[in-house]
Amino acid sequence: MRKTQALVRVAVALMNDPYGKHWGYDLMRESGVRSGVLYPILRRLLAENWVTDGWEDPAVISGRPPRRYYEMTELGQRDLGALLAAVRHEARFRHILPGPAR
Amino acid sequence: MNELLLGGSAWWIVPTSLLVFGATFGLLPGLMLRLLVQLYPKDDPRRRELFAELYGPRMSRLGRFEWVFQQLETAIRDGLAARRELRRRLVKLAATREDLVAYIRREFAEFARSGVTVTCERDDNVRHIFGPDDLTTDDMAGGTRIIITGWGIRQRPLLESSGGMVVDGSPASTDTHETWPMADSYPERDDHHHRSPR
Numbered sequence: 337m338r339k340t341q342a343l344v345r346v347a348v349a350l351m352n353d354p355y356g357k358h359w360g361y362d363l364m365r366e367s368g369v370r371s372g373v374l375y376p377i378l379r380r381l382l383a384e385n386w387v388t389d390g391w392e393d394p395a396v397i398s399g400r401p402p403r404r405y406y407e408m409t410e411l412g413q414r415d416l417g418a419l420l421a422a423v424r425h426e427a428r429f430r431h432i433l434p435g436p437a438r
Numbered sequence: 439m440n441e442l443l444l445g446g447s448a449w450w451i452v453p454t455s456l457l458v459f460g461a462t463f464g465l466l467p468g469l470m471l472r473l474l475v476q477l478y479p480k481d482d483p484r485r486r487e488l489f490a491e492l493y494g495p496r497m498s499r500l501g502r503f504e505w506v507f508q509q510l511e512t513a514i515r516d517g518l519a520a521r522r523e524l525r526r527r528l529v530k531l532a533a534t535r536e537d538l539v540a541y542i543r544r545e546f547a548e549f550a551r552s553g554v555t556v557t558c559e560r561d562d563n564v565r566h567i568f569g570p571d572d573l574t575t576d577d578m579a580g581g582t583r584i585i586i587t588g589w590g591i592r593q594r595p596l597l598e599s600s601g602g603m604v605v606d607g608s609p610a611s612t613d614t615h616e617t618w619p620m621a622d623s624y625p626e627r628d629d630h631h632h633r634s635p636r
Contacts, residue, residue, distance in 0.1 A: 361491045361505070372511030375484065376519060389483075403494055404487040 337380060339419065342369045344429050346377050347416040350387070350406075354413050357390075357405040378406060386412030467492060467506040474509045477517035479524045484516065 337343065349367040350358060364374050381387045388409055392402035408416070423429040471492055475485040488509055492502055 359491070359494065360487060361494055361497065370511070371505075371508045372515050375512050375516040379516065379520070400493040400495070401486065401490040403490040404483060 337384060339423055339429075341429065341432060342367075342373045343377055344420065344423055344432050345369050346374060346381075347420055348432060348434065350408055350412070351416060351420060354408050357407055358387075359403055359405055363406070381406075381412065384412075384415075385409055386415055467502045470506050471509055474506070474513040475517070477513040477521070479517075479521050482517070482520050484520070488512065 345367040346363065346369055349363050352366070360371070360374065360378070363369075363378075364371050367374065369377070378387070382389060386409060387406045389404055389406050391404055394402050420433065424433055468489075471489055475488055478485050491497065492505055497505065
């Protein structure tokens with residue numbers, strides 16, 4: 337998959353909580369990637385088996401339709417982690433990636 | 439253009455357009471989004487997903503306005519791409535199906551001529567691909583009816599061991615027609631008309 341700023345931003349947002357559920361709208365806000373770019377990326381991540389998807393349980397929500405969520409697979413955690421490690425030293429991605437812990 | 443915008447007779451165009459734009463995206467977001475997601479293929483889960491996000495717990499009123507407006511781009515980029523991908527897959531599926539039908543006709547012509555009914559029990563996937571009338575009396579030599587509803591037909595030894603009557607020897611696969619492994623499994627044709635399903 338081609339390394340783009342948008343992909344790296346989405347990867348950072350996903351890796352912030354690698355075991356959690358991620359919602360499309362929240363991912364959009366966290367990553368700062370607009371939805372017209374985010375959703376094609378999510379489609380590719382699904383195709384690569386880096387994330388899986390599911391739907392909220394209708395029994396635990398009320399008054400609104402169930403939302404779709406995304407969870408990282410082990411493969412996704414490994415490959416997206418490797419991607420972030422690989423781009424860490426590239427100048428064009430430096431401003432996206434979180435700095436070293438202090 | 440300047441004349442149109444600044445001319446005395448057209449002063450109402452800009453505010454009216456803004457009003458219509460605001461009403462459409464701001465007051466009728468659900469309706470607008472329903473229209474936009476029509477760009478996605480019929481069964482694409484993203485239709486539901488985008489709609490559900492609109493009414494998600496963290497979406498503010500102003501956020502809805504922005505969300506619906508953004509989905510214009512999403513539907514065009516993602517939805518139309520999904521449609522293109524679906525069309526490509528259907529073309530590939532049709533080509534594979536054509537190959538399989540030809541293979542079945544070639545392989546089982548002898549059974550057909552000897553009056554054997556071959557029935558392969560399987561799920562609805564193949565029935566969906568072939569349709570109910572694909573391989574019937576008119577299709578086969580000798581007026582024999584062959585019902586194809588499963589993958590077992592490519593497993594000739596099983597067909598023979600069962601006396602050519604009923605075969606349920608398909609591999610334990612519940613793949614949908616989108617990912618079915620059949621193309622890799624059935625034998626290569628030896629004629630020059632063979633078209634690779636890939």
